Amino acid sequence: MNEIYIHDSLSNQKKKFEPIDSNNIRMYACGPTVYNYAHIGNARMAIVFDTFARLLRSKYPNVTYVSNITDIDDKIIEAANELNVPINELTSKYTDIYNQDMSNLNVLPPDIQPKATEYVEDMIKFIEKLVQNDKAYEKDGHVFFHVPSYPGYGKLSNRDAEQQLAGSRVQVSNIKKNQQDFVLWKPSSNCQPGWDSPWGLGRPGWHTECCVMSEVNLKIPFDIHGGGQDLLFPHHENEIAQSCASINSDNPEEYAKYWMHNGFVTINGEKMSKSLNNIILLNELLKEHDGETIRLALLSSQYRKSLDWNKNLLKQAEVLLKRAYDFLDNYDGDDSKGDLIGNIPEHLSNDLDTPKAITSINELLKNKSSYDDASIKKSLIYAGNILGIFCKKPSEWSKQNNIDEKEANEIEKLIHKRNVLKKAKDFEGADAIRDLLHSKGIELIDSQEGTTWKLKS
Ligand SMILES: [Zn+2]
Helix, strand or coil, X not given: CCCCEEEECCCCEEEECCCCCCCCEEEEECCCECCCCXXXXXXXXXXXXXXXXXXXXXXXXXXXXXXXXXXXXXXXXXXXXXXXXXXXXXXXXHHHHHHHHXXXXXXXXXXXXXXXXXXXXXXXXXXXXXXXXXXXXXECCEEEEXXXXXXXXXXXXXXXXXXXXXXXXXXXXXXXXXXXXXXEEEECCCCCCCECCCCCCEEECHHHHHHHHHHHHHCCCEEEEEEEHHHHHHHHHHHHHHHHHHCCCCCHHHCEEEEEEECCEEECCEECCCCCCCCCEHHHHHHHCCHHHHHHHHCCCCCCCCEEECHHHHHHHHHHHHHHHHHHHHCCCCCCCCCCCCCHHHHHHECCCHHHHHHHHHHHHHCHHHCCHHHHHHHHHHHHHHHCCCCCCHHHHHHHCCCCHHHHHHHHHHHHHHHHHHHCCCHHHHHHHHHHHHHCCEEEEEECCEEEEEECC
């Protein structure tokens, strides 16, 4: 059994995964705040940690994967007020839509999907403990975590105090002892959702939720804490501070041993944002593309790197899926005598190197005659179980997807020819190929890793 290696954000090192208890692997990943449709950035996070959970399950007998739903938050309150609907109506609607979208992407439901509103009693007890430990204080119905009381603050994000303030966009407030202090509990007015607490009617701050939901469901320390890179600061830094302070420890590993963060999804090199009007909603994308295609496209970059979304990714994913399903359709032989080939388990175990695993699958399918069919099938099924693809019956897939593989092959052939001409310094010939493709609406993208293509937008 090859070992799993993880790039741990806390030590900023790639480390061999050594479970706290190999009979019970425990992982937590921060889930969505439910007040709108999920976008492809939300989908990437869910797919990355689902894929990692599948990898863990392929090696360990017992894996508990927890990913929460944040169903209390100021953005939710605002959205519900705007729409004039009760908060729980809004959150249960978008929780259902999120879960349905994820299921369309072959994301398995987490073993436990806690909802923040169901843990408020535990959060109150947790905050009381922090106050007792002198790590938090009450002021005007608010409870704040006192950052200077936790000396390890900043270890995860590697930021000094000034950067911490800039990053957390802390509002200057005269009720805090220190500007870095963050809110654990805040007062609610009568028209805001609230729970009775020792500090009056109020609601929990976001950072406290995950500390409590992870501890109640997994016990601390647990093995892996994950989430999107945007959560690293302040959310995860604040989680570590609170959870360690609650047990009077300065060692972040006493909360979670390894930290994994997935990179952003960008659109043509830019961050997705409302102001740029470039947010791609999953719900819309699923109307035009098969969930498996979207999933494979989102796995085409290694999870830590940012992934620049473009139509070419979907096209490439479709071509691979078609090749694989065609193969599986034509070969229904026994794969029990086959071998795992193409180093796919090694690539996936190496900090979830999905692009290398996908390249291997492509190689096996392109050079079918060099391998025996049983081994190709065995390797495809192994990769599919972890990557969450090849889940359909081949006939079902071809019925839903009608893509022109011939055209895709033709483009790849021309790119190869252009590379040969460029090597021979026949730049005129190479440019002629580029222009020919351009006239057909195909744009070539040259980079150090080689040439890819996309349909011109
Ligand atoms: Zn969280």
